[in-house]
Amino acid sequence: MSLTNEQLSFLKKIVDSSRVWIGEEIGEDYSHDELGGVSGYPDILIKVLSTEEIAAIMKYAYEQEIPVVVRGSGTGLVGAAVAIKGGIMLETTMMNHILELDEENLTVTVEPGVLLMELAKYAEDHQFLYPPDPGEKSATIGGNVSTNAGGMRAVKYGVTRDYVRGMTVVLPNGTIEHLGGKIVKNSSGYSLKDLLIGSEGTLAIITELILKLVPLPEKSVSLLIPYAKMEDAIGAVPEIIRLKSSPTAIEFMEREVICFAEEFLGKKFPDTKNPAYLLLTFDGNSEAQVEREYDKVAGYCLEHGALDVFLVDTPERKDAVWSARGAFLEAIKASTTEMDECDVVVPRNRIAEFIRYTHELAMKYDIRIPSFGHAGDGNLHIYICRDKLDEQVWKEKLEKVFEEMYEKAAEVGGAVSGEHGIGFAKKEYLREQIGEEQIRIMRGIKQVFDPKGLLNPGKVISGE
Amino acid sequence: MSLTNEQLSFLKKIVDSSRVWIGEEIGEDYSHDELGGVSGYPDILIKVLSTEEIAAIMKYAYEQEIPVVVRGSGTGLVGAAVAIKGGIMLETTMMNHILELDEENLTVTVEPGVLLMELAKYAEDHQFLYPPDPGEKSATIGGNVSTNAGGMRAVKYGVTRDYVRGMTVVLPNGTIEHLGGKIVKNSSGYSLKDLLIGSEGTLAIITELILKLVPLPEKSVSLLIPYAKMEDAIGAVPEIIRLKSSPTAIEFMEREVICFAEEFLGKKFPDTKNPAYLLLTFDGNSEAQVEREYDKVAGYCLEHGALDVFLVDTPERKDAVWSARGAFLEAIKASTTEMDECDVVVPRNRIAEFIRYTHELAMKYDIRIPSFGHAGDGNLHIYICRDKLDEQVWKEKLEKVFEEMYEKAAEVGGAVSGEHGIGFAKKEYLREQIGEEQIRIMRGIKQVFDPKGLLNPGKVISGE
Numbered sequence: 033m034s035l036t037n038e039q040l041s042f043l044k045k046i047v048d049s050s051r052v053w054i055g056e057e058i059g060e061d062y063s064h065d066e067l068g069g070v071s072g073y074p075d076i077l078i079k080v081l082s083t084e085e086i087a088a089i090m091k092y093a094y095e096q097e098i099p100v101v102v103r104g105s106g107t108g109l110v111g112a113a114v115a116i117k118g119g120i121m122l123e124t125t126m127m128n129h130i131l132e133l134d135e136e137n138l139t140v141t142v143e144p145g146v147l148l149m150e151l152a153k154y155a156e157d158h159q160f161l162y163p164p165d166p167g168e169k170s171a172t173i174g175g176n177v178s179t180n181a182g183g184m185r186a187v188k189y190g191v192t193r194d195y196v197r198g199m200t201v202v203l204p205n206g207t208i209e210h211l212g213g214k215i216v217k218n219s220s221g222y223s224l225k226d227l228l229i230g231s232e233g234t235l236a237i238i239t240e241l242i243l244k245l246v247p248l249p250e251k252s253v254s255l256l257i258p259y260a261k262m263e264d265a266i267g268a269v270p271e272i273i274r275l276k277s278s279p280t281a282i283e284f285m286e287r288e289v290i291c292f293a294e295e296f297l298g299k300k301f302p303d304t305k306n307p308a309y310l311l312l313t314f315d316g317n318s319e320a321q322v323e324r325e326y327d328k329v330a331g332y333c334l335e336h337g338a339l340d341v342f343l344v345d346t347p348e349r350k351d352a353v354w355s356a357r358g359a360f361l362e363a364i365k366a367s368t369t370e371m372d373e374c375d376v377v378v379p380r381n382r383i384a385e386f387i388r389y390t391h392e393l394a395m396k397y398d399i400r401i402p403s404f405g406h407a408g409d410g411n412l413h414i415y416i417c418r419d420k421l422d423e424q425v426w427k428e429k430l431e432k433v434f435e436e437m438y439e440k441a442a443e444v445g446g447a448v449s450g451e452h453g454i455g456f457a458k459k460e461y462l463r464e465q466i467g468e469e470q471i472r473i474m475r476g477i478k479q480v481f482d483p484k485g486l487l488n489p490g491k492v493i494s495g496e
Numbered sequence: 497m498s499l500t501n502e503q504l505s506f507l508k509k510i511v512d513s514s515r516v517w518i519g520e521e522i523g524e525d526y527s528h529d530e531l532g533g534v535s536g537y538p539d540i541l542i543k544v545l546s547t548e549e550i551a552a553i554m555k556y557a558y559e560q561e562i563p564v565v566v567r568g569s570g571t572g573l574v575g576a577a578v579a580i581k582g583g584i585m586l587e588t589t590m591m592n593h594i595l596e597l598d599e600e601n602l603t604v605t606v607e608p609g610v611l612l613m614e615l616a617k618y619a620e621d622h623q624f625l626y627p628p629d630p631g632e633k634s635a636t637i638g639g640n641v642s643t644n645a646g647g648m649r650a651v652k653y654g655v656t657r658d659y660v661r662g663m664t665v666v667l668p669n670g671t672i673e674h675l676g677g678k679i680v681k682n683s684s685g686y687s688l689k690d691l692l693i694g695s696e697g698t699l700a701i702i703t704e705l706i707l708k709l710v711p712l713p714e715k716s717v718s719l720l721i722p723y724a725k726m727e728d729a730i731g732a733v734p735e736i737i738r739l740k741s742s743p744t745a746i747e748f749m750e751r752e753v754i755c756f757a758e759e760f761l762g763k764k765f766p767d768t769k770n771p772a773y774l775l776l777t778f779d780g781n782s783e784a785q786v787e788r789e790y791d792k793v794a795g796y797c798l799e800h801g802a803l804d805v806f807l808v809d810t811p812e813r814k815d816a817v818w819s820a821r822g823a824f825l826e827a828i829k830a831s832t833t834e835m836d837e838c839d840v841v842v843p844r845n846r847i848a849e850f851i852r853y854t855h856e857l858a859m860k861y862d863i864r865i866p867s868f869g870h871a872g873d874g875n876l877h878i879y880i881c882r883d884k885l886d887e888q889v890w891k892e893k894l895e896k897v898f899e900e901m902y903e904k905a906a907e908v909g910g911a912v913s914g915e916h917g918i919g920f921a922k923k924e925y926l927r928e929q930i931g932e933e934q935i936r937i938m939r940g941i942k943q944v945f946d947p948k949g950l951l952n953p954g955k956v957i958s959g960e
Contacts, residue, residue, distance in 0.1 A: 136734035136845035159740065182681035191681050193690070194658055207933050214843040216873035217646035217655050217914035219694050221926050221957055222938045226657070226690035230683050247740035270600035276623065276711035321785050379678040381600035409680035450681035462685050469671050474686045476944030480937055493685055 051079040070111025074121035083239040091206025104172030110455030144174025160245040163189035179453040180230035184281040187408035198242035204482040235481040249315035254344035258306035265308040266384040282408030292363035293356040368417035376441040377450030380410040411450030515543040534575025538585035547703040555670025568636030574919030608638025624709040627653035643917040644694035648745040651872035662706035668946040699945040713779035718808035722770035729772040730848040746872030756827035757820040832881035840905040841914030844874040875914030
């Protein structure tokens with residue numbers, strides 16, 4: 033696809049030219065996402081400002097049959113926001129306004145380009161918590177909703193889906209629709225809102241979001257618990273859950289990955305002497321209650337293989353630990369020449385088995401496969417590192433490793449992606465896992481929303 | 497539609513005849529639901545036993561183009577489970593087995609015919625809580641999922657949707673599919689699971705469910721708070737929310753409705769001297785924490801118009817209060833000759849305004865409109881009572897009252913149904929509220945799942 037001069041001039045007329053870039057004016061960043069495995073340039077890049085503007089552009093694109101891709105801050109990992117078919121890229125980062133805090137309905141209304149870290153801070157400043165907490169804080173909320181991002185706190189608080197009360201969207205034909213609202217319950221026809229959550233910009237364009245907040249817990253404490261073996265660490269997780277404690281987060285991390293993060297950030301982690309760690313958080317409204325909860329868990333862990341328990345309760349320690357955790361992806365990326373990722377989610381009592389399997393694959397294919405992730409909710413972030421492999425060998429090994437990994441995920445009752453989505457990169461694994469009938473239904477749904485196939489073409493369930 | 501003898505014999509061959517009823521053998525109960533406003537008999541009633549059996553029946557029905565309606569225990573209020581086009585009725589109450597409790601993944605796997613009260617008790621017996629708590633405890637879980645039922649605890653815990661991790665379904669063509677699983681996160685293609693939740697049996701047949709549980713809170717206390725006026729009671733709710741307390745439930749009730757329940761149950765309510773009441777519940781894991789929460793709220797209420805605060809903390813008082821609350825619908829029904837209901841959900845800070853409006857409508861049309869409901873989540877249960885009106889006048893008044901009520905709901909940002917669904921009875925109000933484009937999309941989705949229009953025909957978004 034490449035736009036005609038007439039089409040480009042028309043678009044420049046309906047959008048202020050200071051927010052439009054064409055052809056070679058478009059920066060290299062806009063040709064890929066964070067991971068960089070998928071690439072392609074749009075013909076025209078527009079930094080959009082409003083629902084109405086998006087509707088006008090989409091209406092024109094629909095008439096003219098021009099592909100449209102929406103991009104937030106480009107932190108995706110599966111190529112979902114890459115304009116692989118050219119056309120128009122709508123970039124939402126100027127739609128970054130928090131429009132309303134409604135303390136009576138516990139909602140915040142935002143534009144899709146608000147960054148997660150901005151929303152998190154805004155909520156905290158008003159004594160609220162926006163619970164979803166994906167590692168990548170500079171992602172936009174629109175992107176988080178489009179991938180149903182989960183993050184650290186899913187163990188206790190659930191995922192992004194659980195916090196989307198309402199949305200304004202522009203359909204592929206340019207119509208503006210409102211779904212849900214400031215309402216807590218809804219049983220009024222099929223939930224189009226829930227269908228759009230996680231649909232990676234292939235069904236409609238999200239232009240406004242009504243999100244649920246919860247009161248900010250008054251107390252939050254983390255425990256860093258070292259183990260002699262990763263399997264001991266992860267093996268403890270189902271048992272911690274059995275104790276009927278309610279940790280906010282349970283993360284697992286390997287020494288190697290922590291050391292990468294220390295180097296990457298130039299910042300010390302409280303302890304790196306041990307091969308494996310669990311990082312647990314507990315929150316609540318009274319010190320005594322939180323203490324009682326973590327005491328129970330700490331006691332259990334010490335009796336069952338933990339080497340120590342470090343209390344992470346000062347601002348300095350919290351910062352050291354959580355900033356390291358936040359930097360894992362970047363740190364692993366900096367440790368190698370190229371990498372690709374696997375974001376499977378498995379039942380939490382199968383994580384240990386799955387991680388062991390990745391270690392076996394690393395041996396079998398003689399390739400480095402560091403990982404970290406959300407032990408509490410079964411969502412693993414596994415990185416296959418190219419290091420010094422030559423192109424051909426890397427491609428072959430990567431394909432085989434992926435194949436075996438996704439097969440194993442299916443075998444233990446898992447899914448292809450916990451929170452990063454399918455985008456372009458994971459399409460064949462999705463197809464293999466869910467089978468032809470579900471793919472047929474998803475394609476049918478795509479066809480209903482987008483009969484001309486213009487919105488984010490070639491992604492998720494597209495056959496191309 | 498009426499089945500040929502050949503079709504009936506075929507079905508009797510694939511299902512044990514002790515579980516099959518044909519024509520006049522079918523009891524009157526199966527011709528309507530709890531409210532009784534919509535009626536129609538199936539040609540054949542089958543009490544199904546398994547996913548495979550349902551798949552075999554559905555496959556045959558698909559080939560032969562026979563309509564199929566699924567029914568749980570028939571407690572619906574909008575005619576969703578009524579066979580208005582005849583055909584096959586599949587009744588799920590013999591599929592009432594709790595298949596697995598998984599304490600490591602915090603899930604319970606059930607057949608769809610398990611009753612809510614059975615599941616609730618089973619969970620509690622194992623020190624877990626299944627949080628969704630709709631008033632009608634003898635509804636099946638399949639029905640709860642099909643309407644995305646909410647219930648009392650939605651303020652703190654959310655609705656049924658938030659507790660469905662996975663499902664096995666039979667598609668209209670007879671294919672068996674698995675959606676989701678024992679996984680906490682999922683970003684693997686469009687969420688068909690979430691599309692089926694609340695789809696009232698029009699897209700697929702749910703044959704197994706994996707539900708999420710939470711640890712049972714150790715302490716739970718309710719407060720019954722009388723007010724001189726309903727508006728004062730409901731007006732307090734947004735302010736209670738502003739206090740950043742987290743009540744599990746906030747119900748409102750009028751004296752008149754409480755008195756109906758007392759009479760209906762033959763059981764005393766702790767207090768009936770006052771015109772209006774709030775009933776709040778708080779739960780948590782320590783007595784001190786729960787006490788601190790309700791103290792704050794009780795103090796606020798007493799300073800802002802509450803006439804008293806009754807602590808509901810003994811088993812006797814809890815039973816008296818909650819059994820009355822559970823009997824409201826039946827009690828109002830017993831107080832009149834016929835009634836119809838409105839289950840709107842509005843933002844919680846617009847409830848007072850909405851209830852006032854229903855009182856105005858009652859005056860304007862000289863008709864009795866008692867109500868009760870979930871003040872904490874904005875979901876109202878409003879009953880328009882026929883009493884002694886003659887048929888013609890009743891129909892006319894009912895239509896006008898409904899029209900104005902649903903218009904008002906839209907005006908304040910609400911939706912047609914909070915948890916009872918659309919079924920047959922509320923189709924035109926849904927259409928008016930969400931508009932042609934969303935109806936077009938929903939019909940398109942229906943067409944993708946069910947190209948022959950056989951599953952629960954004439955419901956939700958059907959044009960017929």
